[in-house]
Amino acid sequence: MADTPAYQTVMVTGANAFYSAAIIERLVEKGVKIHAVVRRESAGKPLEKQYGRDKVQVFVAPDLTTPDAFQEAMRGCDAVFHVASPFRYKFSDAAAEVLDPAINCAVAALRAAAAEPRVRRVVLTSSVAACLDPLHPTGFHRPGYTYTEADWNPVGYGQAAGLTAFPPVYTASKALAERAAWDFMAAERRHFDLVCINPCHTWGSYGQSVARAADMNATNSDLSKLMDGEEEEVPRTIMPWMCDISEVAQAHLNALYRPGASGRYIIANHEYDFQQVVDLLHERFGDSDWIQNVPRGTPGKKAIESHFVLDNARSKKELGVEYGDWKQSVIDFCCQYQEDRKRFT
Numbered sequence: 001m002a003d004t005p006a007y008q009t010v011m012v013t014g015a016n017a018f019y020s021a022a023i024i025e026r027l028v029e030k031g032v033k034i035h036a037v038v039r040r041e042s043a044g045k046p047l048e049k050q051y052g053r054d055k056v057q058v059f060v061a062p063d064l065t066t067p068d069a070f071q072e073a074m075r076g077c078d079a080v081f082h083v084a085s086p087f088r089y090k091f092s093d094a095a096a097e098v099l100d101p102a103i104n105c106a107v108a109a110l111r112a113a114a115a116e117p118r119v120r121r122v123v124l125t126s127s128v129a130a131c132l133d134p135l136h137p138t139g140f141h142r143p144g145y146t147y148t149e150a151d152w153n154p155v156g157y158g159q160a161a162g163l164t165a166f167p168p169v170y171t172a173s174k175a176l177a178e179r180a181a182w183d184f185m186a187a188e189r190r191h192f193d194l195v196c197i198n199p200c201h202t203w204g205s206y207g208q209s210v211a212r213a214a215d216m217n218a219t220n221s222d223l224s225k226l227m228d229g230e231e232e233e234v235p236r237t238i239m240p241w242m243c244d245i246s247e248v249a250q251a252h253l254n255a256l257y258r259p260g261a262s263g264r265y266i267i268a269n270h271e272y273d274f275q276q277v278v279d280l281l282h283e284r285f286g287d288s289d290w291i292q293n294v295p296r297g298t299p300g301k302k303a304i305e306s307h308f309v310l311d312n313a314r315s316k317k318e319l320g321v322e323y324g325d326w327k328q329s330v331i332d333f334c335c336q337y338q339e340d341r342k343r344f345t
Contacts, residue, residue, distance in 0.1 A: 004257050005120065011035040011077045013070065013109060014084030015058070016043040018217035019125055019199075021207030022249035023081055028055050035073045037061050037084065046208050065104035070112035079256055080122040082109040085177060087170055094169045095161035102173040103180045110184045110194075119192045123255045126178040128200040128241070128266055128310060129153065129171035140167075141240065141307035148311045149198070149264045152179075167238070178264070195255040197248070199267040200310060204245035204329045209340050216337075222274075223333050226281065227341070229293030235274045240307045243269040244329040247321055254319040265319055268310035270326035273302035280327055285334060290341065 010027055012020050015036030024034055024047070034056045038044040044058030059073035064084050074080070086105055091097035106124065113119045131151045136142050153175035155163075160172035178196055185194050202219045210216055216224045225231055248267055255261045275297050282299075285291050315321045 005259060007032055007079045007120075007256070009033045009035060009077045010079045010081060010256075011037065011070065011073050012081045012083060013037040013064065013073075015047060015056075017083055018202070018206060018219065018245065019248055019252070020081070020083045022245050023083070023252050024051075024056065025207065026249055026253050033057070035059060035077055037064075037070060037073045039064065050208070065101045065108060067108055067111060069105070069108045071115065074112040074116045074119070076118065077116060078118045078120055080109060080113050080119060081125070081252060081256070082106065082122060083125040084109075085125070085174070087173060089166055091166075091169070094163055095157070098169050098173050099157060099160055099176055102177040106177040106181045107184055110181060113192055114190060117191060121192055121256055122194050123252055124178065124181055124194060124196045125252070126196045126198045126264065127171075127174040128198045128239075128268065130175035130178045130198055130264075131266065132171060132308075134168040134171045140238075141304060143306035143308070146309040146311050147266070149266055149314055193262065195261050196264040197251050197255055197267060198264055199248045199251070200241040200243055200269075201239040202243055202245055202248055203333050205332045205336050206245070209343075210337075211340075212344060213341075220333055220337075223277070223330065224337055226278065226294050227290045227334065227337060229290070231295060234278050234295050234297035234303070237272070237274045237304055240271050240273065240304055241268045241310045242272050242326055242329065243267050244324060244326070244332075247323055251315055251319050251321050254321070258319065261318060265315045266310055266312055267315055267321065268312045269323045269329070271307070271309075272326060273304055275299070275302050277330060280330055281334065284331055285338075288338060290338065 010032050014020050016038050036047050036056050036058050039062055041060050047056045061069045086101040088097055113122050130153050131147050155172040163169050213228050251267045279299050281294050
């Protein structure tokens with residue numbers, strides 16, 4: 001077996017994001033110095049306060065899509081976690097506001113890595129959305145089909161540019177950005193390799209406490225909105241698979257440190273339905289003051305009985321990802337958030 005590589009300085013883009021917080025925590029535990037890239041100076045201050053500037057050095061790049069966005073932060077790094085990916089829920093021009101920024105951001109990170117001779121590996125955070133077919137004739141949930149890393153979202157740039165709905169445009173942007181990254185690697189021989197992590201919907205404990213509900217990250221906000229009474233009915237289950245933030249972080253770290261890691265990896269723990277989630281909340285948090293905010297729906301009856309399967313075998317075999325109880329992920333989040341809610345003003 002090849003020796004585990006040692007890394008001294010690693011660049012992490014989108015360093016204030018949900019995934020990045022978990023990745024940075026684990027890197028610091030390994031004694032790795034972090035070059036943390038954020039778009040606003042204020043976003044980097046909590047990282048400096050938590051770890052100290054000797055462990056986490058913050059670099060501000062207001063526009064992550066420019067060719068030189070990461071050049072300064074990349075200097076002296078021997079590996080990269082490219083987590084950042086600009087996106088908007090609301091847009092008037094899908095190409096200019098969603099697709100191009102996602103593609104250009106990914107390529108900018110790889111160009112910066114190509115200019116730094118010390119870099120040996122880039123781990124890019126993609127999404128399982130890059131594997132799914134959002135416009136399949138049988139519907140998005142595509143009952144009976146098993147998605148693997150060999151699958152690609154088939155929506156091309158031209159088609160996506162003409163769409164107006166967020167879900168298919170967002171999923172296309174993830175696929176197009178990842179394809180652009182692989183195309184960059186194939187264009188000429190590089191002195192580093194690329195590994196892509198493709199997580200599904202992610203819940204779990206988050207890093208810094210939040211001072212208000214609006215500060216919650218996008219994926220966990222599905223749960224915080226339930227607790228805050230923003231959902232009068234059980235939410236519709238769009239992505240019927242989830243994973244825990246610890247599993248995503250483990251996948252990223254092992255993708256860096258395992259020499260044999262290559263290609264792309266689907267990260268998926270378990271299928272779920274939001275009815276199961278609200279059933280769990282009422283069962284586990286029945287005495288909490290916020291549980292009255294959570295709709296009951298029809299206990300025990302899933303809204304979607306049949307949908308696609310996500311094959312996580314490769315992530316378990318090659319990255320050694322250990323998947324836990326999906327219910328614990330929900331519980332961990334709710335326990336943390338209910339403490340934060342007590343401090344809301």
